[in-house]
Amino acid sequence: MELVLSVAIGVLTASGVWLLFRPRTYQVVIGLSLLSYAVNLFIFGMGRLRINAPPVLEKGGAGGLLTHTDPIPQALVLTAIVIGFAMTALFLVVLLASRGLTGTDHVDGRE
């Protein structure tokens, strides 16, 4: 489990960073998306990995470290996903504007 998660984060980050340094705006967008997935997984991992442990209490039941997982990182991930999503959408609009104004999809507006 730990290995799978860390490899996933590593691969996503590496691909994201590589794509970020590419000259085409679309590659940059995909790079940023991959990077934000990696970050989301990373935040999730910071609550420690637990299997079959719910993050919310059942009605009337008492919570405990043995039966429950930390809910805060999950709440943080949710916020981070929403914000990341909005930012990617915004970036796409700017990308299209840049493409329309310069006639090229190069990040510097010229080949």
Next chain:
Amino acid sequence: MSWVQHLIILPILLPLLTGAAIIPIDERERVTKGIIGFCSTALVFGISVFLLNRAGGFGADAPGAGVYLLGNWPAPFGIVLVLDRLSALMLVLASFLAMAAQVFAMARWHKAGSHFHSLFQLMLAGLNGAFLTGDLFNLFVFFEMMLAASYGLLLHGSGQLRVKAGLHYIAINLVASSLFLIGVSLIYGATGTLNMADLAMRIAGLSGENRMLMETGAAILGIAFLVKAGMWPLGFWLPNTYSAATPPVAAIFAILTKVGVYILLRLSLLFFGAEGGNSTGFGQAVLLYGGMLTIGFGAIGVLASQAMGRLAGYCVLVSSGTLLAAIGIGGPDVIGGALFYLVSSTITICAFFLLIELVERARDAGADVLAVTMEAYGDGDEDEAEKEEGEAVPGTVAVLGLCFCVCAVLLAGLPPLSGFLAKFAILHGLFDPENAGASAITGAQWTYVTLLIVSGLAAMIAMNRIGIRTFWNSIEGTIPRVYLIEITPVLVLLAACLFLSIQAGPAMRFMDTTAKFLTEPQHYTGRVMSAPQVGKE
């Protein structure tokens, strides 16, 4: 809980609601939108001044006066807003600059695109939130809010140059936000809390492994803020972006870099200050040397700039570098001076950004290119002949020229005005710490002193050169059309610097007390952790 305590949340709520409320108003009614927006900002300014007055008594009376528990949960569990002297000072500064930029924009720049005033209010809400918040994750949320609105504002007016600059700005800030999140989650993983006050108390007791994780997290978090503050080598985006933005936007962007500086100041003193245990002083060397490199880079950039917009952009870098290095040196005396410098330099740069556009109306488009050519080939004699025809200097040019001179004096840090007093206060703090005895000044600190003075010289040379080219040697000699509504904000901002120079004594005392409280984090943590819940007092 009296109504006064609820005032703390208004600097966030008021711009947020105003920004949302004026979206449906028709874009043709933009003057109405602008007036509503200005009223909101003015109200926030009034509230901030009131809060600043109240926060002035912090530490002496009314403990817990500045802590606002959102949702009435006790401090480490719920979300808190904290108002201390520093955040109140930043609130006043931000809303003051915002008022000036808004009035300036209403003359003509708000016509360049849609929803200028809404975006402006939303950015102000994010900005104020970042100053007030007491936990790291809400800092992220407010930071993103501020940035999202700033993307829109930067693109205001559109055009190839702005879209290109905007593309780079957004990409860089998105990467910085990712780093921000990684840093925050590492800190949470190591310490189990995100509340700044709670964190500050837990750091001293961390075990070796968790301490390493926490420090890694703090370093990654720091990079996100250093990108925002424009530290070398993370600040190459800054001059391009700031010179591409429309003037009122560039003017309010002057405070965005200071958000990065503000958070670095707050967190480094809270986490790695006097109560940091084994982590005390973590990252200070990076800030000191990074700040000095930034001053150096900024000063070279100032000298190399031909266009005034870029010159102002590099001035922002110099100002950031000065503050970062001052945080790196630490000590209440230096930080007190740095706070004074922060206020003075931010107001100056804001005024300068507004002034640039007014001055450049008089120059024709090719003037910058010609300036370069003239530099290379020497001035022709015909210029002098032209000048001797001797037309009386028109009133507009005289006022603009006077404002430009005042800006130059402030940026260079020459004696009568607050720019000099600010630098003097930092130097005084370095050379003469009142509490410590004859502590030796290290080589790095001597370098800082030299850089501080040399950067002033660089600013003076650059401003002289550009001023001569613009006012004495203008090629066409056209008189710019300047509305009263445009020159007034510049005059008010410069008058604020003048006021700061005259009232330097009380201002400096305020800054010194602020710095003293900052370097003693137990006041902050104690106040936050003991904040009473409503109904349980």
